[in-house]
Amino acid sequence: MNLKRKPIFMNLILLKKLNRNPMNHPESSIHSWTQDPFPSTVRMEANRALEKFSKGESGPDVEAFSIPLEFGTGGMRGKLGNGIGRMNEFTVGRAALGFISYLSQKNKKASIVIAYDSRRRSKEFAEVTAGIAASLGVKVILFQEVTPTPLLSYAIRYYKATGGVVITASHNPPEYNGFKAYLSDGGQLVPPDDRKIISKIESIRDWNVIPFLSPKDPIYKKTVKFAGKDCFSSYKKELSKAGILSVTLKPKDRAAMKVVYSPLHGTGAKSMRELLNDFGYKNVFLVPEQKDPDGEFPTVQYPNPEEPEAMKLSKKFAIQKDAHAFIATDPDADRLGIGVKNTKGGYVLLNGNQIGSIMAAYLCENYARSKKKKKAVLVKTIVTTDLQEIIAKRNKVKYKNVLTGFKFIAQVMAKIDKSKTDFFLFGGEESFGYLPVSFVRDKDSLSSALLLLEILTEKKDLLNYMDEIYLKYGLFQESLKSLTLEGIAGKEKIRKSLESLRAADLLGKKIHQRKITGILDYKTRTAKGNTSKTSFAGCPSSDVIQVVLEGNAKLTIRPSGTEPKIKIYSSFQSLKAPSSKEEIQTLTEDLLSEIKASEEIFLQLAELS
Numbered sequence: 256m257n258l259k260r261k262p263i264f265m266n267l268i269l270l271k272k273l274n275r276n277p278m279n280h281p282e283s284s285i286h287s288w289t290q291d292p293f294p295s296t297v298r299m300e301a302n303r304a305l306e307k308f309s310k311g312e313s314g315p316d317v318e319a320f321s322i323p324l325e326f327g328t329g330g331m332r333g334k335l336g337n338g339i340g341r342m343n344e345f346t347v348g349r350a351a352l353g354f355i356s357y358l359s360q361k362n363k364k365a366s367i368v369i370a371y372d373s374r375r376r377s378k379e380f381a382e383v384t385a386g387i388a389a390s391l392g393v394k395v396i397l398f399q400e401v402t403p404t405p406l407l408s409y410a411i412r413y414y415k416a417t418g419g420v421v422i423t424a425s426h427n428p429p430e431y432n433g434f435k436a437y438l439s440d441g442g443q444l445v446p447p448d449d450r451k452i453i454s455k456i457e458s459i460r461d462w463n464v465i466p467f468l469s470p471k472d473p474i475y476k477k478t479v480k481f482a483g484k485d486c487f488s489s490y491k492k493e494l495s496k497a498g499i500l501s502v503t504l505k506p507k508d509r510a511a512m513k514v515v516y517s518p519l520h521g522t523g524a525k526s527m528r529e530l531l532n533d534f535g536y537k538n539v540f541l542v543p544e545q546k547d548p549d550g551e552f553p554t555v556q557y558p559n560p561e562e563p564e565a566m567k568l569s570k571k572f573a574i575q576k577d578a579h580a581f582i583a584t585d586p587d588a589d590r591l592g593i594g595v596k597n598t599k600g601g602y603v604l605l606n607g608n609q610i611g612s613i614m615a616a617y618l619c620e621n622y623a624r625s626k627k628k629k630k631a632v633l634v635k636t637i638v639t640t641d642l643q644e645i646i647a648k649r650n651k652v653k654y655k656n657v658l659t660g661f662k663f664i665a666q667v668m669a670k671i672d673k674s675k676t677d678f679f680l681f682g683g684e685e686s687f688g689y690l691p692v693s694f695v696r697d698k699d700s701l702s703s704a705l706l707l708l709e710i711l712t713e714k715k716d717l718l719n720y721m722d723e724i725y726l727k728y729g730l731f732q733e734s735l736k737s738l739t740l741e742g743i744a745g746k747e748k749i750r751k752s753l754e755s756l757r758a759a760d761l762l763g764k765k766i767h768q769r770k771i772t773g774i775l776d777y778k779t780r781t782a783k784g785n786t787s788k789t790s791f792a793g794c795p796s797s798d799v800i801q802v803v804l805e806g807n808a809k810l811t812i813r814p815s816g817t818e819p820k821i822k823i824y825s826s827f828q829s830l831k832a833p834s835s836k837e838e839i840q841t842l843t844e845d846l847l848s849e850i851k852a853s854e855e856i857f858l859q860l861a862e863l864s
Contacts, residue, residue: 278460281321282308284339288320292463293345297337304338318742330443332424332433332817335375342376342424342432344383348465351384351420352391353456354436357448358417359393366394368414368482370407371422372522372587373548374432377401380422384434386468389478393417398482401522401548403588405699408441409490410482412694415439426559426585427818429552441696442665446795487526490694490701491533497692499618499706500534501713509535512712514580515573517542519558519565520549521586523700530701536708542572552586559585560592561687563604570594570602580711584700589661590687591700593707595717608640608733608826609721610707611683614691615643616724617710618681619650631680632671634664637777637790637801638811638824639685642724642731649728652680658777658794660816661688665696667793685733685824722836729807730829730839732846736854738863741819749814749821752861753778756800756812759860766804766860767853773803802857806830810857823857825850 278284285308288301304320307313319338324331324346331350335342359365367388371381385395396414398407404421411419417439424431436444436452444452459465468475514531516539518524524546531539544554545568552558555565560583573581573594580595581602593610594602605613615633622631632653635643647654657663664682671679671693683689688698691706714720725731740748761771762784773784775791777799782788786803799813807828814821829846833839858864 278323278339278457284323285317285320287462288338293337300337313743315742322743330433330435332427332431334430335432342380342434344380344467345462345465347380347383347422347434348387348467349459349462350434350436350456351387352465353459354418354420354452355384355388355391355393357452357455359391362417364394365417366396366414368396368398368407368410368416368419369421370398370402370404370410370419370482372404372424373401373520374422374424374550374586375429376432377422377550380432380434381420382470383467384420384422385479386470386472386475387466389472389475390466390468392478395479396482397479400525402482403522403526403584403701404435405589405695405697405701406487406490406526408437408695408697408699409493410486411437411439411441412696413486413489414482421587423587425587425817426557426561426590428557429550433817437696440665440669442669443660443662443697445662445666487529491530493694494530494692494702494705495534497694497702499691499702499709501709504709504712506535508712509708510537512536512708513538513540513576513578514582514708515540515542515569515576515578516581517545517566517569517572517583518548518588519555519560519583519585520545520547520552521558521584521588522548523584523588524548526588526701527584527704530705531708534705540572540576540578542568544568560590561607566592566594566604573602580708580717582704582707584704585687588700589698591689591703591707592687593717595711597718598716603718605717605721606733607685607687608642608731610687611635611685611689612640612642612646612724612731613710613717613721614689614703614706615681615683616646616720616728617706618691619646619652622652622680623650630677632667632677633680634667634682636660636663636684637799638813638826639683640731640733640826641807641809641828642728643683645728646724653677655793656790658797658799659684659813661690661698663794664690668693668696685735719836722839725839726833726836730833730842730846732827732829732843732850734825734847734850734854736823736825736858737815737820738822739818739820745819748863752821752863753798753800753812753814755862756860761802761860766802766810766856768849769804769806769808769853771802772805775801775803777801804853808853810853812857812861821863823854823861825854827853 285305304317319340322340324333371377388395407421419437424433569581594604633647634655679693689703692702773786777797801811811824
């Protein structure tokens with residue numbers, strides 16, 4: 256082995272002389288983990304990976320030490336373990352050092368708020384981040400217990416901090432964790448700051464320079480302070496003034512509403528229950544098996560309210576309690592799902608587009624009646640249903656489409672802040688993320704849950720209200736298909752798939768029943784057919800292709816920013832407008848069949864079938 260190591264070490268020296276980052280060179284990256292500052296167990300693991308690599312072998316154990324974690328739409332996220340491609344104290348420390356160094360360069364009196372979720376090692380990683388900030392002389396406000404991500408976003412604004420970090424992997428399986436970074440407005444990183452911060456992180460080429468500081472260190476104790484209850488109290492006060500509370504409801508109406516809630520072993524239990532109780536919802540019952548924070552997520556395979564499987568215990572408990580509805584949030588409590596009673600006494604899960612459209616319709620219609628002088632603005636992602644666009648137009652609400660990732664919604668909100676004529680009304684994405692208030696800059700299950708329960712209590716039946724929306728604005732159905740493609744081979748297949756679509760002559764061809772009328776390529780910023788380059792306004796370059804079909808339908812394909820997946824989003828409006836609630840069911844079934852057939856054809860075009 257020693258004979259094989261020598262040329263690798265020489266490669267490391269050469270890379271440094273050439274000013275190239277050895278951490279981005281697979282061979283040298285693996286070698287760096289065989290030395291200080293890593294403990295012997297990690298060195299042994301790295302040596303095994305190095306031996307495999309030198310033989311031309313690959314696999315997860317080699318990739319863990321050779322392929323760095325990347326910042327995507329949700330920051331840095333990956334599996335826990337050793338190596339540059341895993342979440343551990345060193346990769347977290349490197350990200351923290353780069354990010355906090357950037358903040359302190361921008362502001363000599365920089366401060367940072369840090370929160371964490373219920374996952375494995377989350378508290379440890381939060382303390383690592385706090386220690387690095389303290390070692391750099393940056394003031395730290397650290398939450399002492401698991402905290403919802405939207406409260407971290409609010410806390411940055413409340414404490415007037417320079418930035419923030421939350422340690423979370425959102426709804427991923429238990430073997431994952433993540434590092435999400437925020438700037439002073441409470442929003443996640445957006446261009447050009449994201450590229451500058453990534454460059455700062457990548458400039459750290461020696462693991463020994465990371466200034467780890469123990470919570471027992473006097474400097475840590477002096478610099479790190481804890482967030483108080485005043486922050487959440489302030490959040491609730493802002494919420495009471497946000498204009499989302501129904502003006503027709505009485506206290507007894509809210510008190511009569513029975514709701515089951517599950518935090519899915521995450522951060523939401525304490526905050527959600529307290530908030531709903533304070534606003535009059537006294538009958539909120541927590542699912543016993545899922546109420547306590549537990550990073551193993553023992554009762555679910557995926558702690559995600561988008562997954563019907565994750566909602567089973569909530570539904571079961573709702574039946575026991577004869578609840579009007581059950582709601583659930585993901586581990587960091589930014590996403591929200593709901594199940595509501597139907598006319599037969601059973602429960603029906605609403606999808607993310609339906610939940611968002613219900614909120615959008617309620618807020619837009621209330622705005623139209625209010626006759627406010629300022630113009631309301633609705634912001635949604637390009638993969639979210641266009642039903643919300645129609646709702647906005649009909650109610651004279653401005654709308655803006657942005658790339659996937661709530662950080663882009665927050666970016667538009669920052670611009671609205673500077674406007675004297677506009678105000679933010681609602682933001683949402685199909686993946687169960689919504690924001691009906693302007694004082695938070697990330698998706699927020701807390702304010703969204705309150706709004707949704709206000710609508711349910713006022714309208715009595717959300718399924719009936721959804722049908723009314725379809726009859727008034729048009730019938731839409733959506734679908735999301737995800738393909739998991741892991742490792743180097745998976746990345747290459749995703750790349751080839753998108754390039755094959757770019758090379759194909761698709762305009763004018765049919766996908767099942769509808770002709771392709773336009774193509775938007777957000778990477779090359781080309782617009783074909785009846786599309787316009789105005790769609791790219793305010794959107795940075797992104798590896799997304801959107802195929803527009805006749806009759807207000809679209810298929811969108813993009814790689815996930817946080818997982819090894821490629822995603823295909825379908826959104827179709829029915830070619831026939833329903834004339835009654837009874838007809839909605841028949842047309843919905845036809846529409847879903849059409850979407851399924853269209854997806855299969857699209858997968859073939861993308862060379863993914």
